[in-house]
Amino acid sequence: MSKEAAKIPDHRPNNGHKKIPLHDAIMSGLAVMHLKYPSLLRFDEDCKEKPDKLNNLKALYGVEQVPSDSHLRDMLDPIETRYFRKFFTSLFSYVQRSGRLKQFEYFEEGYLAPVDGTGHFASGSINCQECCVKKPDSKNPQYYHQLLGMCLVRPGKKEVLPLAPEPIIQQVDASKNDCEKTALKRLLENTSREHPHLKLVLNFDDLYSDGPTIRLVKSYNYSFIMVAKDSSHVSLYEAVDELDARDKVSRYEFTDEDGFKHWFRFVNGVSINKSHKDVLVNYLEYVSVSPKGKKYVNTWVTDIELTEESVAKVMRGGRAKWKIENETFNTLKTQGYNLEHNYGHGKEHLATNFANLTFTAFLIDQIEQLACPLFQKALAAKKSKTALWHAIRGLFDWFLIGSWSDLLKAIIEEKSICIKGLISDTS
Ligand SMILES: [Zn+2]
Numbered sequence: 001m002s003k004e005a006a007k008i009p010d011h012r013p014n015n016g017h018k019k020i021p022l023h024d025a026i027m028s029g030l031a032v033m034h035l036k037y038p039s040l041l042r043f044d045e046d047c048k049e050k051p052d053k054l055n056n057l058k059a060l061y062g063v064e065q066v067p068s069d070s071h072l073r074d075m076l077d078p079i080e081t082r083y084f085r086k087f088f089t090s091l092f093s094y095v096q097r098s099g100r101l102k103q104f105e106y107f108e109e110g111y112l113a114p115v116d117g118t119g120h121f122a123s124g125s126i127n128c129q130e131c132c133v134k135k136p137d138s139k140n141p142q143y144y145h146q147l148l149g150m151c152l153v154r155p156g157k158k159e160v161l162p163l164a165p166e167p168i169i170q171q172v173d174a175s176k177n178d179c180e181k182t183a184l185k186r187l188l189e190n191t192s193r194e195h196p197h198l199k200l201v202l203n204f205d206d207l208y209s210d211g212p213t214i215r216l217v218k219s220y221n222y223s224f225i226m227v228a229k230d231s232s233h234v235s236l237y238e239a240v241d242e243l244d245a246r247d248k249v250s251r252y253e254f255t256d257e258d259g260f261k262h263w264f265r266f267v268n269g270v271s272i273n274k275s276h277k278d279v280l281v282n283y284l285e286y287v288s289v290s291p292k293g294k295k296y297v298n299t300w301v302t303d304i305e306l307t308e309e310s311v312a313k314v315m316r317g318g319r320a321k322w323k324i325e326n327e328t329f330n331t332l333k334t335q336g337y338n339l340e341h342n343y344g345h346g347k348e349h350l351a352t353n354f355a356n357l358t359f360t361a362f363l364i365d366q367i368e369q370l371a372c373p374l375f376q377k378a379l380a381a382k383k384s385k386t387a388l389w390h391a392i393r394g395l396f397d398w399f400l401i402g403s404w405s406d407l408l409k410a411i412i413e414e415k416s417i418c419i420k421g422l423i424s425d426t427s
Contacts, residue, residue, distance in 0.1 A: 001360070002027055002062035004090050008083045012075075020065045025075035027061045029354070032343070033361035034061075035396060036336040036389045040069035040343055046397065056401045069344075076353050077346035081167060084356040088164035089194050091363050095161060100371055104154045104161065109223040109304055110199030111152045112317050114324035115187070115208075117168060117180040119340075120355050121145040126345045130169035130352055132177040145169060145351050148183040149359075150191065150202075153323040155316040159370045160328055162363050163191055167352045180207065185216065192220045201225060201304070203321050206232055209301055211276025218303070225302045225318045228283070235274045236301070240283050243267055252308045259291035264315070266306040282306045286315050328362075336389045337362055374408040381412050 005026040012019065028043070037043045047053045047066045057063040067075060095101050106112050127133075127143040134142040146168035152161040166187040168178045191198070201223040204213070209226035217224045230237050243249050249267045256262065265285040271277045281301035288296045300318040304310060332339040343354045365385075368375040382388040391411045401407050 001030060001087060001090075001364070004086045005030070005062075007086070008079060011078045020067050020071070020075070022075060022079075024063045024065050025067050025072050026079075026357075027063045028057070028066050028072055029076055029357050030360060031057060031061045031063065033337065033354075033358045034364060035393055036338070038338065038341070040072060044069040044072075050397065052400050053397070056396055059401055059403060060396075060407070073344040073346060073350055077348050077350040079349060079353055081349050081352045081356060084353065084360065085164040085190070085194070087356075087360045088162070088363065091360075091367060092161065092163065092195070095367060095370070098371060101152075101161075103157065103370070104152050106154045107201045107223070107304065107313070107317060110201045112154060112203060112320055113150050113152050113163075113200045114203040114321045115148065115150045115184065116205065116321070116324045116329070117146050117148045117183070118329045119144055119146045121340070121342065121345070121351050123342075123345075126342070128345055128347050128351060130167070130349060132168065132170055134177075145355070146180075147352075147355060148180055148187050149324055149328060150187060151324050151328050153320050153327075155320045158327075159366045160323055161366060162328060162359055163195075165356065165359050166190065167355070169352060181213070184208070184213070188216065188220050188222070199223075201317065203317065205321065209233070209272070211272050211279040214272060214276075214279050214281065214303075223303050225300050225304070225314060227318070227321070228281075228299050228301045230299070233273065233301075236270060236272060236281075236283065239270050240267055240285075243270070250306075250308070252311060254312075261289045262312065262315075263287045264311040266311055268306055272301065284311060284314055284318070286311075286318075332358060332362055335385055372408075374405055374412065378408045378411040381414070 002023070006023045008022060008026060010022045012022070032040060032043050044066070047057070054066065057066060104111050122142065122144045124140055124142055131143040131145060134144065148166040148168055150163045150165075152163070166183045168180060168183045171178050171182075191200075199222070202217055204224065204226040206227040206229045209228045209232075214224065228236060240249060249265060252264045252266075254262055263286065266283060268282040269280045270283050272279045272281050282303065282305060283299070283301055284306055285299045286297070298318065300314065302314055304314055306314065329339070331337065337358050339355060339358050345351050369379065378391075379385070379388050382391055388411070392407065395401060395407055395410055
């Protein structure tokens with residue numbers, strides 16, 4: 001990360017000569033998110049009060065000088081958000097090179113990748129040039145920022161791998177607010193450019209299951225699984241019922257070893273709706289009942305061929321959509337990360353840049369959990385992420401840390417006192 005941060009061009013006159021390097025501001029911002037600091041001010045005060053912190057920041061994040069909280073905001077605000085994409089691509093290629101991407105393989109058609117939007121800022125007064133605005137001409141305009149996220153997931157696997165999120169923000173020369181659907185066009189364009197050989201099965205909610213979106217997804221040769229509610233797919237449901245009356249629709253059911261009953265009703269090659277008759281989808285209706293009688297019902301459309309052999313797999317892929325809602329967005333808002341917290345809004349790109357740094361911190365932690373035995377042992381020792389973040393912050397605050405491995409070993413061995421001096425290992 002430190003190497004990528006150093007490549008981001010300095011926007012200041014004279015390239016920031018004799019000033020705090022932009023690299024140090026970016027890595028300080030990342031440290032705030034990664035160490036789950038509640039505010040920039042607290043970080044700033046801690047750095048001033050506890051000189052060991054500077055040693056620790058240097059050892060763990062490569063930071064030599066820490067700007068004050070307001071200076072940090074001023075330095076991060078003008079950076080064009082696209083420069084942060086490199087964090088995501090370099091972390092992704094690390095996972096790829098290490099061979100661990102294979103752990104996410106699920107469908108032959110490609111990696112399962114849920115896509116969804118979420119808000120990370122809303123205010124009636126604070127705003128910037130990138131804010132979208134509800135009721136702009138009223139007395140009470142509402143300013144907001146959202147983003148469109150995409151993660152690689154695998155059913156049954158805890159970790160998720162987010163790709164660079166696409167900001168849903170005011171676009172230059174746009175006559176109306178940006179939205180999830182237009183952000184999707186940019187997300188797919190950026191993803192296919194940065195990962196030209198990556199095959200994906202995109203997983204969407206009902207908002208996206210229409211002709212134009214399916215055409216867009218297929219134009220990149222991606223596959224899809226999309227929720228298709230009856231209220232928004234009247235003609236699709238009628239067409240399936242019509243086919244059913246002619247015995248063209250298949251049914252399949254089984255009870256699994258945990259006592260859950262699963263029912264499937266499916267048919268391949270139906271038009272998504274009347275206005276896009278040439279957009280054919282495979283329709284999968286699903287009901288499950290738990291041993292305690294709890295019912296789950298959903299319907300998806302997909303381009304993956306549905307057979308008795310494939311329906312359960314497609315259903316599990318469809319249900320993995322919650323991994324972006326719950327295991328990604330909810331985690332980023334409630335589990336120590338502060339995606340919705342206002343660290344400072346700025347005038348240009350600050351709010352979006354902070355959201356990107358939060359996502360980057362989350363991705364680093366996910367990769368540590370996936371790939372680092374020391375992190376896995378430390379997590380097992382602390383039993384929960386919240387307890388682990390607390391332990392990391394505690395050691396960072398009060399001891400001189402030489403490296404991440406020293407810090408994690410101290411947590412595993414519960415001998416924080418063993419961290420005695422700054423050593424040169426900063427791996
Ligand atoms: Zn804004």
